[in-house]
Amino acid sequence: MIKVEHLVKTFGTTKAVDDISFEVNAGETLALLGTSGCGKTTTLKVLNRLIEPDSGTISINGKNIQQQSPEALRRGIGYVLQNNGLFPHYTVAENIAIVPALLKWDKAKTDKRVNELLEKLHLSKDYFNAYPNQLSGGQQQRIGLARALAADPPLLLMDEPFGALDNVTRTKIHHEFKDLDELKRKTIIIVTHDVQEAFELADRIALMDKGKIVQIGSPADLLFNPANDFVKDFLKEQHLQLELKTIKLIDVWEYLPESGKKTNDSQIASTAGIWEALDSYKFYPRESINILNLKNKEVRSVTFNQLMSAYSHYKNSQPHE
CATH class of the missing domain: 3.90.1280 (CBS domain Like)
Incomplete structure (x- = not known):
């Protein structure tokens, strides 16, 4: 579904993304994993043209993303931010309905979709007219996910979506994430620095360092066939736990x-x-x-x-x- 070829993005003298290429299959979840500054978030933002690359090509469903307007491109892509990115002066329903409003859905269709997503994400319909500051961090993150899913886009980009949550809430949402039918039909790219999160949620992992992809493969590939010492060392501290989760x-x-x-x-x-x-x-x-x-x-x-x-x-x- 996604094909990235020879992508380069430079900020000043720093190559944030250094000639990377990869593909993502339809219905697959790919994690971009690495420490801060490795280029994973820049890579993600280039995919929906929040950042324009210096060179390289990106195709989604066989179509070069440079051949369509950024606005049209983004309406077909769900985007989830680390801090949820909710508008504080909008109600929960209004936040979820942002893309449907841009697509000129009628009120009945929009309200039906909002209520459907609230139910799927285990949120009471009482939150329909609530404001973000009335919600917990976990509830806000669920609303951010609902907003990204509202127009049922085939592709979902997630930038450290659970990074601001405490460990207990994050574990609970991980389970919900894996069980949610809405997501089983999506192609998902998730950026994370959390090794356990990448191994738990992704079908394949692209481990990045200094703007390059060091290794891309299944969790088992990285564990049992590491490409080099960097991959071995990156996973060393959590290797046993990752093995027990992967096998x-x-x-x-x-x-x-x-x-x-x-x-x-x-x-x-x-x-x-x-x-x-x-x-x-x-x-x-x-x-x-x-x-x-x-x-x-x-x-x-x-x-x-x-x-x-x-x-x-x-x-x-x-x-x-």
């Missing part, structure tokens, strides 16, 4: 024991990560958990030690560790 139960299925007493407890799907399964032992104290293989509907009941043994066997079987 799915289905990956270790062949190493799980087939025997084991099935409990009456609920089942955890094989698409979940090992980290999520470990949480089940911690938060719901039990000797074993039931894992449901979504492919063949088989259920295996495993203890903590059996799960960790399967994880160890899987790791040892990987050729590129």
